[in-house]
Amino acid sequence: MTRHTPARSLEGVPFTTVATGKIRRHANPLKMLSPANVRDMARVPLGVVQARKAVAGFRPDVVLATGGYVAVPAGLAARMARVPLVLHEQTVRLGLANRKLAGSAARIAVSSESTLPLLPESVRPAAVVTGNPVRPEVLTGHPDKAVTALGLHAFDRRLPTVYVTGGAQGAQQINDVVGGELPWLLERANVVHQCGPAHVAALSARAAGLPAALAARYHLTPFVGPELPDVLALADVVVSRSGAGTLAELTALGKPAVFVPLASAAGNEQAHNARHLEESGAAVALLGDVGGGRLRGAVGPLLDDPARREAMAAAARAHGRPDAAEGLVDVILSAATR
CATH class of the missing domain: 3.40.50.2000 (Glycogen Phosphorylase B;)
Incomplete structure (x- = not known):
């Protein structure tokens, strides 16, 4: 105003x-x-x-x-x-x-x-x-609808799915670290990567060098629209910023999350949000400089251990207020x- x-x-x-x-x-x-x-x-x-x-x-x-x-x-x-x-x-x-x-x-x-x-x-x-x-519609998603809407038929449904998002415009920090770890990540998971319009070209160039079997598990998109509830339903792990709206949605859904807080957020609020959930086992907070090693250390155990994912999902759900x-x-x- x-x-x-x-x-x-x-x-x-x-x-x-x-x-x-x-x-x-x-x-x-x-x-x-x-x-x-x-x-x-x-x-x-x-x-x-x-x-x-x-x-x-x-x-x-x-x-x-x-x-x-x-x-x-x-x-x-x-x-x-x-x-x-x-x-x-x-x-x-x-x-x-x-x-x-x-x-x-x-x-x-x-x-x-x-x-x-x-x-x-x-x-x-x-x-x-x-x-x-x-938003009520966030709570009504269905995994199969995401597969149909985004054409994810080549995904290996035996593997967990990671949803990476930096918000509507994308997040350079998240895009860079995820882009650098694509081969490692795609050996373990399917990935839906919402990167923002300005970052599609750079990430497409990275993906072009992937082996065909791994590239089939990677869906890059500038933004996710009305299909978001279905993408969230499909996701086993979410990598994202930690704004208040994101936390509300992910805890209401009980989604394991790896948060990369926006350092410039007013009052450092995103870091406080992420730490709050991490302290109760409901998320992992990656604060400060985040490189590939820290991303692997946070995401890897969740992808490799379904029981760990479920425990984090239950902790997240305990914080949710749908x-x-x-x-x-x-x-x-x-x-x-x-």
């Missing part, structure tokens, strides 16, 4: 944009006084005024804020208008925006039990664990009727 415009409609839902500003954090506090930060912070008071006007006009029974700098003006406007505020935190640790708004919240919905002791004591009574909502959307709705409604 970068500028204020009149109320509009997106897919039938009216919305109003307001000004806001982002804090670009740095280990050196002096570097936080950058021209971009100063400029953005000057936009926040304008955004609060705009949000306060929107709240006054719409007269909501409750305001839901899901964190990030875009939530700050609306959250402050809710406090000014004495409208109940519900915060939803998707990551293990509260982000900066939600930490600043927590004292004003009627309820704080968090994604994990481990988040509760990290909250300030003064706001813990308002907290409830709901998990992160997962009913998180319903739980969050209950929290919102309870705040609205207080």
Whole structure:
């Protein structure tokens, strides 16, 4: 939300944009006084005024804020208008925006039990664990539909299948390390590799040198669309980033995962997410520099030992909350009727 415009409609839902500003954090506090930060912070008071006007006009029974700098003006406007505020935190640790708004919240919905002791004591009574909502269709996939949709008939179904993804645009780090280990990986598994449009050419060149028997087990695609639920159903192991949405989906499905967190994520949240699951045996977290040896050390035992995969799947499933959307709705409604 970068500028204020009149109320509009997106897919039938009216919305109003307001000004806001982002804090670009740095280990050196002096570097936080950058021209971009100063400029953005000057936009926040304008955004609060705009949000306060929107709240006054719409007269909501409750305001839901899901964190990030875009939530700050609306959250402050809710406090000014004495409208109940519900915060939803998707990551293990509260982000900066939600930490600043927590004292004003009627309820704080968090994604994990481990988040509760990290909250300030003064706001813990308002907290409830709901998990992160997962798209219902993600839970309804079927392996055979993935084989048909992607033409994976040459896959050796006696072997486990690895789904590699770096998100819609792909992840250079993941693509490089997986691309370098393709011969080793394909001797042990089938691989569906969603690499992002910008990385197809380089990975296709790598795959061109594979023996035919191994190449038949490798499916490279720039993106995975509506067939994603079926690809996840087919996957025995997932190699991916560790954003909140990814964790919610993989734990709801009970999928063993090897996470390569995005180092530049705000507040290092992806590393915290990955460590949280690793500590309970629900995933493997590869932090810092990740080379082929570390990838083999993480993925190899899962591919070679079905019992180890099943144990990790059970641990992941224990963290999953497929009913998180319903739980969050209950929290919102309870705040609205207080």
